[in-house]
Amino acid sequence: MKPCPLDVAVLAAVDGLRTREVPAPNVLLLAGTGLGSLPERFSYHHGPTTAVDLDGLDGLPAPWSSQVLHHGSLATEHGPAVVWMLEDQALDAPQQQGEVPWERGFACWLAAKAGATVLLHSSAGGTLSAGSHQPGDLALVRDHLNLTGSSPLLGLGGSKLGPLFPDVSRLHLECLRAEIAELAAGRGLTVAEAIVAATAPASLPSPAEREWFARAGADLWVQGVAAPYLACAHAGLGIVSLVAVTGSEAASADVQAILTATAAAAPGLEELLLESLALAANAATRPDRD
Numbered sequence: 001m002k003p004c005p006l007d008v009a010v011l012a013a014v015d016g017l018r019t020r021e022v023p024a025p026n027v028l029l030l031a032g033t034g035l036g037s038l039p040e041r042f043s044y045h046h047g048p049t050t051a052v053d054l055d056g057l058d059g060l061p062a063p064w065s066s067q068v069l070h071h072g073s074l075a076t077e078h079g080p081a082v083v084w085m086l087e088d089q090a091l092d093a094p095q096q097q098g099e100v101p102w103e104r105g106f107a108c109w110l111a112a113k114a115g116a117t118v119l120l121h122s123s124a125g126g127t128l129s130a131g132s133h134q135p136g137d138l139a140l141v142r143d144h145l146n147l148t149g150s151s152p153l154l155g156l157g158g159s160k161l162g163p164l165f166p167d168v169s170r171l172h173l174e175c176l177r178a179e180i181a182e183l184a185a186g187r188g189l190t191v192a193e194a195i196v197a198a199t200a201p202a203s204l205p206s207p208a209e210r211e212w213f214a215r216a217g218a219d220l221w222v223q224g225v226a227a228p229y230l231a232c233a234h235a236g237l238g239i240v241s242l243v244a245v246t247g248s249e250a251a252s253a254d255v256q257a258i259l260t261a262t263a264a265a266a267p268g269l270e271e272l273l274l275e276s277l278a279l280a281a282n283a284a285t286r287p288d289r290d
Contacts, residue, residue: 004159006102010109012059017114022071024115026081026284028237029226029277032088032123033244036270039070039085045274046074047086051230058156062102063089074281081281084111086156086272091123091224092201092275104224105152105231109161112235117280118173118284119237120276122269124244125196125222126205128214133245138269139194140177141241145218145241146226162234171229173238176283180240180276189268194219196243198226220245240280244269 031038039049050073054060069083090104102109108119132237133178157164177193197218199205205213205221215220222243232239 004161005100006106006109006156006181007159007161008193009059009061010113011048012056012160013110014113014247016054016057016059017069020052020057021084022069023073025071025084025111025118026116027083027118027277028107028111028116028120029085030088031085031122031157031273031275032091032121032224033269035070035085036089038270038274041274042070042072042074042083042085043269044259044276045154046278047072060278061106062099062231065104074278076278076282076285076289078159078282078285080088081285083281084116087262088121088224088228090125091229093224094202101152101154102156103149103152103229104227107227108231108237108245109235112237113161116237116284117238118176118280119228120250120273120280121225121228121231121239121241122244122273123225123241124246125220126210127220127245128197128210128218131148132221133192133194134190135245136285137190137192137245139220139243139245140181141243142172142174142177142193143194143215143228143237144172144196144198144225145216146198146230147213147216148198148226150200150226151230152227153234156234160235162236166233168230168233170251171239172284172285173240176238176240176279177277180272183279184272187268187271189272194243196241198219198229199223238275242269242272
């Protein structure tokens, strides 16, 4: 039997990163909202970061081949921890010709194989009902519904990087989520837990679709997050997923209003991501972690 193409690609990329002297990570920050000034702010608060151009790295599929990986270390209660920082540009990108399902979640498998145990993820999405989630707020994902009609795990029956039927029930880390919620409250940020409808890129949902998402039990809809979520479940990474709420439950989708809400949520989200990295690193290096 031929080896699984995902496994071959991940092992080649891990070897390539070692050749480039990239240290093994404890935490992966995958920012669907963009890294912004996070690498620079990480350097100021914790220590210098190094930028590694991933162009030409063996095994790396598009869209990851155009990425820059930032890495740095910080001190935790249990010793030093290494953080990798990448932008998740695959979240809302249209499907490319010849693309295979696992490519969009590739960074999760790569980080897990290299040593990471926790993913800190950011994205943006719309609210589905009036109430606790308003444009400009932040949400912590406690569960999700994969409504894309697909999965990044298709064709991975022969993979050695994870089980045939990964356990998704403990994917979203409750304890770490509670710590981040407490941190946010102390900073005066409006953060509430949410169930996310993971939708397919790259179009806004119709009013009927949003009504259906809400009836299914979702509080927010977010494009493209099914790929990193399910890749993490397969790879053994626990997740804390932060969503910047950028749209309302109104019958029509106002793109300009979404952009305005995104700009309003960005500073608070970046600040919370920076401080959450220390909590995620502490959890990842804890000797008694599950």
